[in-house]
Amino acid sequence: MKISSVKGTRDFYPPQMAVRNFIADGWKAASRRCGFEEFDGPIFEYLQMYQIKSGDEIVEQLFHLTDRGGRDLAIRPEITPTLARMVNEQINALPRPIKWFSIPRLCRAERPQKGRLREFFQWNIDIIGEESTLADAEVIFCSIDYLRSTGLTPKDVVAKISSRKLLAALLKNLGLAEDKLSVLYPILDKKAKIPAEAFTEMLGKEISDSNVIHTIMKLMDLHNADDIAGLVNLNEDAKTALAQLQDLFKTLNAMGIGEYCRFDMSIVRGLAYYTGMVFEVHDAVGDLRAVCGGGRYDNLLKDFGGPAMTAVGMGMGDCVLEILLRERGILKNDTLATKTLDYFIAVADPTLADKAVELAAKIRQAGFSCEFPYKTGALGKQLKQASGYNARKTIILGQEYIQDRQIIIKDMTTGQQQVIAEQSLSL
RNA sequence: GUGGAAGUAGCUCAGCUGGUUAGAGCAUUAGAUUGUGGUUCUAAGGGUCGGGGGUUCGAAUCCCCUCUUCCACCCCA
Numbered sequence: 001m002k003i004s005s006v007k008g009t010r011d012f013y014p015p016q017m018a019v020r021n022f023i024a025d026g027w028k029a030a031s032r033r034c035g036f037e038e039f040d041g042p043i044f045e046y047l048q049m050y051q052i053k054s055g056d057e058i059v060e061q062l063f064h065l066t067d068r069g070g071r072d073l074a075i076r077p078e079i080t081p082t083l084a085r086m087v088n089e090q091i092n093a094l095p096r097p098i099k100w101f102s103i104p105r106l107c108r109a110e111r112p113q114k115g116r117l118r119e120f121f122q123w124n125i126d127i128i129g130e131e132s133t134l135a136d137a138e139v140i141f142c143s144i145d146y147l148r149s150t151g152l153t154p155k156d157v158v159a160k161i162s163s164r165k166l167l168a169a170l171l172k173n174l175g176l177a178e179d180k181l182s183v184l185y186p187i188l189d190k191k192a193k194i195p196a197e198a199f200t201e202m203l204g205k206e207i208s209d210s211n212v213i214h215t216i217m218k219l220m221d222l223h224n225a226d227d228i229a230g231l232v233n234l235n236e237d238a239k240t241a242l243a244q245l246q247d248l249f250k251t252l253n254a255m256g257i258g259e260y261c262r263f264d265m266s267i268v269r270g271l272a273y274y275t276g277m278v279f280e281v282h283d284a285v286g287d288l289r290a291v292c293g294g295g296r297y298d299n300l301l302k303d304f305g306g307p308a309m310t311a312v313g314m315g316m317g318d319c320v321l322e323i324l325l326r327e328r329g330i331l332k333n334d335t336l337a338t339k340t341l342d343y344f345i346a347v348a349d350p351t352l353a354d355k356a357v358e359l360a361a362k363i364r365q366a367g368f369s370c371e372f373p374y375k376t377g378a379l380g381k382q383l384k385q386a387s388g389y390n391a392r393k394t395i396i397l398g399q400e401y402i403q404d405r406q407i408i409i410k411d412m413t414t415g416q417q418q419v420i421a422e423q424s425l426s427l
Numbered sequence: 428g429u430g431g432a433a434g435u436a437g438c439u440c441a442g443c444u445g446g447u448u449a450g451a452g453c454a455u456u457a458g459a460u461u462g463u464g465g466u467u468c469u470a471a472g473g474g475u476c477g478g479g480g481g482u483u484c485g486a487a488u489c490c491c492c493u494c495u496u497c498c499a500c501c502c503c504a
Contacts, residue, residue, distance in 0.1 A: 004477090007495070053504075061502080078504045110502070111428080189503095270503065289503090315504085348462050383464035391464095398462060412464075 008118025030146035041082035088306035126313035160264035166241035292316035344386035348398030366427035
């Protein structure tokens with residue numbers, strides 16, 4: 001009986017695995033450049049861990065299971081709770097700030113669609129225990145630093161940055177109650193994602209004063225922080241938040257990524273737990289969903305039974321990123337080698353087949369990659385095989401070896417070849 | 428969870444309003460090529476036409492169900 005793959009999952013054949021590695025290697029390199037340490041946790045946790053922070057809705061999208069001891073478990077849909085758990089467990093021993101990254105494999109039982117599957121990889125970076133905006137800047141920088149390293153320019157991607165703290169202060173100044181804010185965030189988050197009428201309608205259900213709605217609409221369109229004062233009076237909280245944002249942009253400019261960054265009040269993030277800076281990186285031309293998103297969250301460790309400690313983090317999934325990299329021509333089909341060799345050994349005389357095996361083993365022992373043909377057919381065919389394997393050099397064993405113990409070394413890029421004594425092969 | 432479109436060789440697809448043994452290109456393997464690769468030429472293998480049921484003398488083609496994929500919603504940790 002033939003069994004197919006599960007809905008929303010991917011098989012990574014060597015060419016796809018090469019793409020996945022290309023992405024993950026870039027993530028790791030950027031993380032390390034910016035001083036993050038790698039961590040990982042188990043692929044499943046207690047179901048309860050994911051119920052703490054969120055309601056039943058999220059639990060419905062969990063792959064959950066019961067083990068033989070009757071424990072309710074869930075495959076991780078994100079790694080942040082695991083991070084919080086792990087950090088809490090050793091909070092007193094860990095030097096601060098804690099700068100960790102991870103590339104977890106995650107599962108969510110959602111309806112698969114463009115840029116979203118049921119199993120995927122997500123690069124996470126977090127800085128825990130650092131209050132200054134330098135930490136916010138570092139997280140944004142690292143995200144952009146990666147994207148920039150792939151060849152994406154400010155014309156391709158833009159980091160839209162705002163502040164929950166600023167937004168909260170402004171909304172309160174418009175006369176909205178504190179407990180109304182958490183209802184408004186998910187709605188405001190949709191500003192750019194749904195039609196204008198639908199957005200106004202949703203707002204109208206929560207806010208009766210049409211003047212307030214009008215002001216909020218204008219506010220959400222702001223891309224220049226200086227214009228805020230023209231719309232809403234700035235109270236102390238708003239001034240503080242604004243100053244922090246300006247501080248952040250100053251740092252981002254000093255870091256040389258100012259061109260990638262833009263203030264954008266419409267960035268809210270749907271999640272309740274953000275408390276400060278929020279940002280998303282978007283495809284500048286297309287209409288893909290966000291490439292990555294993140295922000296500052298102050299209460300997460302506490303929610304998981306730890307001390308109150310501020311943190312700032314970012315998550316970037318592999319699906320949307322891959323689509324973007326393909327659209328920009330950075331990733332093309334079959335351009336990534338699935339196999340490369342330092343040496344391939346070709347055998348021009350069948351009696352030397354054993355010698356090829358022996359030599360290959362020696363070359364491998366010296367730390368180089370090497371293969372030999374399992375069937376010693378025509379030399380042309382063996383060279384074809386060497387090409388297919390992306391061998392840098394091919395060693396040809398033939399008459400020269402039988403007569404004088406000499407081998408031919410052919411450079412597969414230039415096609416040039418030289419005859420040398422076997423002993424002088426430098427390994 | 429809702430709506431729309433599509434599933435034919437490993438991949439991209441053709442196959443007319445139902446009519447012999449379902450095709451092409453690419454890929455794979457073999458040969459041209461028993462001492463020189465990435466090009467070329469020749470040949471071969473590879474299909475229960477996504478699966479199940481129905482209509483019919485006859486179904487890849489028409490109808491129903493189901494699975495999967497893509498797109499738009501919902502949601503987004």
